[in-house]
Amino acid sequence: MTHVTSLRCKECSREYPVGAFNVCEFCFGPLEVRYDLDAIKAAVSRESIAAGPNSLWRYAEFLPADHNPDVDINAGFTPLIRSKGLADKLGLEELWIKNDSVNPSYSFKDRVVAVASAKALELGFDTLACASTGNLACAVAAHAARGNMKAYVFIPSDLEAGKVLGAAIYGPTMIAIDGTYDDVNRLCSELADTYPWAFVNINIRPFYADGSKTLGFEVAEQLGWRAPAHVVAPSASGAMFTKIYQGFNEFAYTGLIGKVETKMHCVQARGCSPIATAYEEGRLIIRPVRANTIAKSLGIGNPADGYYALKVIEASGGSAVIAEEHEVAEGIKLLAEADGIFTEGAGGVAVAGLRRLVARGTIKPDEPTVLYITGNGLKTTEVVADVVHPIHIEATVAAFQDAIGARA
Amino acid sequence: MQRVRLTFLDRLIKEPVVYQLGKKFDIVTNIRRADIQEGIGWVILELEGDDAEIDRGLEWARTVGVRVDPALGDLVEP
Ligand SMILES: Cc1ncc(COP(=O)(O)O)c(C=O)c1O
Numbered sequence: 001m002t003h004v005t006s007l008r009c010k011e012c013s014r015e016y017p018v019g020a021f022n023v024c025e026f027c028f029g030p031l032e033v034r035y036d037l038d039a040i041k042a043a044v045s046r047e048s049i050a051a052g053p054n055s056l057w058r059y060a061e062f063l064p065a066d067h068n069p070d071v072d073i074n075a076g077f078t079p080l081i082r083s084k085g086l087a088d089k090l091g092l093e094e095l096w097i098k099n100d101s102v103n104p105s106y107s108f109k110d111r112v113v114a115v116a117s118a119k120a121l122e123l124g125f126d127t128l129a130c131a132s133t134g135n136l137a138c139a140v141a142a143h144a145a146r147g148n149m150k151a152y153v154f155i156p157s158d159l160e161a162g163k164v165l166g167a168a169i170y171g172p173t174m175i176a177i178d179g180t181y182d183d184v185n186r187l188c189s190e191l192a193d194t195y196p197w198a199f200v201n202i203n204i205r206p207f208y209a210d211g212s213k214t215l216g217f218e219v220a221e222q223l224g225w226r227a228p229a230h231v232v233a234p235s236a237s238g239a240m241f242t243k244i245y246q247g248f249n250e251f252a253y254t255g256l257i258g259k260v261e262t263k264m265h266c267v268q269a270r271g272c273s274p275i276a277t278a279y280e281e282g283r284l285i286i287r288p289v290r291a292n293t294i295a296k297s298l299g300i301g302n303p304a305d306g307y308y309a310l311k312v313i314e315a316s317g318g319s320a321v322i323a324e325e326h327e328v329a330e331g332i333k334l335l336a337e338a339d340g341i342f343t344e345g346a347g348g349v350a351v352a353g354l355r356r357l358v359a360r361g362t363i364k365p366d367e368p369t370v371l372y373i374t375g376n377g378l379k380t381t382e383v384v385a386d387v388v389h390p391i392h393i394e395a396t397v398a399a400f401q402d403a404i405g406a407r408a
Numbered sequence: 409m410q411r412v413r414l415t416f417l418d419r420l421i422k423e424p425v426v427y428q429l430g431k432k433f434d435i436v437t438n439i440r441r442a443d444i445q446e447g448i449g450w451v452i453l454e455l456e457g458d459d460a461e462i463d464r465g466l467e468w469a470r471t472v473g474v475r476v477d478p479a480l481g482d483l484v485e486p
Pocket residue numbers: 107108109135136234235236237238239240241297298300346374375376485486
């Protein structure tokens with residue numbers, strides 16, 4: 001059972017009944033879901049959660065939609081792995097990797113869409129939609145397929161075919177749009193006003209966003225009911241980053257973990273770093289940019305939650321870091337070689353950010369740290385194509401020995 | 409109707425941009441929220457008028473150095 005009380009404007013605090021809208025009519029501020037946290041506190045315990053399903057629905061009491069098996073593809077409850085190789089390389093004693101690249105459609109976006117799709121059905125929608133260049137489209141198409149819903153996925157027309165295969169395979173209606181990025185953006189806002197569809201990151205964004213709270217819940221549970229000293233996570237819109245922190249704090253409020261002293265560190269790539277740049281300049285005002293980064297899944301130039309991400313950094317005593325473009329592929333390779341996890345560009349950015357935070361002395365060797373790896377490397381193979389250089393030989397032992405050397 | 413965010417990051421912008429949008433163009437401007445500190449900041453505006461007129465107005469705002477973006481941030485997500 002959900003414990004939602006209302007939608008509330010993050011800026012002027014006006015309250016709205018639960019429904020498919022995301023903007024305050026009065027000040028155009030974003031709406032967020034409000035919960036009766038005391039009722040949640042009374043309803044949950046570590047034991048009740050531990051007895052729940054092995055998916056993000058074990059935290060259903062904290063979510064804005066009820067679990068609906070009809071649209072569930074088992075998002076969440078991904079591994080938290082204690083790093084060995086990367087920890088040793090960086091001299092960290094307790095580094096954990098949240099491997100969210102192994103979600104059903106291979107990114108953390110399955111969490112937000114799991115919640116959004118369940119809510120969409122509850123609100124009476126039969127169609128899911130989004131505008132996306134990658135991970136979100138995959139998650140929307142996959143959930144719609146499972147839920148027997150229609151899916152409309154809008155993409156910019158100049159995308160490489162390979163990038164959208166992971167969405168097309170589920171059979172959505174895919175619409176390629178000619179025009180600039182701004183044109184696509186504007187069209188989608190008009191369509192969201194006109195068509196009776198659940199645009200997951202537009203009209204049902206408040207519910208959608210809360211799916212990412214489970215990234216905080218899970219890590220706290222998997223660490224043995226505690227929040228880490230540091231979180232390092234990649235950001236685009238900034239939504240996931242703020243929701244991880246909200247997740248820790250809701251767990252603390254409901255008595256599942258102790259006081260949260262986690263420092264939240266947000267990482268962006270040089271080619272699209274509006275949040276990190278504002279942080280470096282010491283302001284809470286974001287200057288939107290045109291995204292131009294190899295970490296394409298972080299390419300949001302006008303981040304809807306950028307301001308709130310900056311507030312989380314401030315409140316938690318964290319920071320923001322910029323990864324240089326060349327560090328993205330290096331980070332991907334480093335994580336693969338050091339700990340056996342193959343991530344995409346966003347993960348490469350996170351690894352690079354972690355390195356910088358350790359080098360700066362912001363993260364001390366003995367402080368428990370969680371690195372969020374949010375997407376899968378098989379979706380962005382172009383970025384690291386240069387690792388492939390096999391030793392070509394004839395199928396003879398002699399040829400092998402020539403190439404490798406004889407057995408000792 | 410359009411909702412836009414105007415970002416002013418250049419202290420040198422001397423034009424009263426919001427005022428001029430309503431004066432030079434056939435647009436009704438309505439400020440919904442703003443945050444301006446020492447001459448830098450942003451304004452969220454609701455603009456009413458003909459789409460083409462609004463586009464011309466916003467194009468002009470860009471030429472005087474104001475950054476124009478959708479009020480809600482990017483809707484195309486990676
Ligand atoms: C793999 C991956 N990681 C991180 C992000 C950033 O999420 P957010 O937009 O909530 O900051 C995205 C998408 O935007 C993503 O695709």
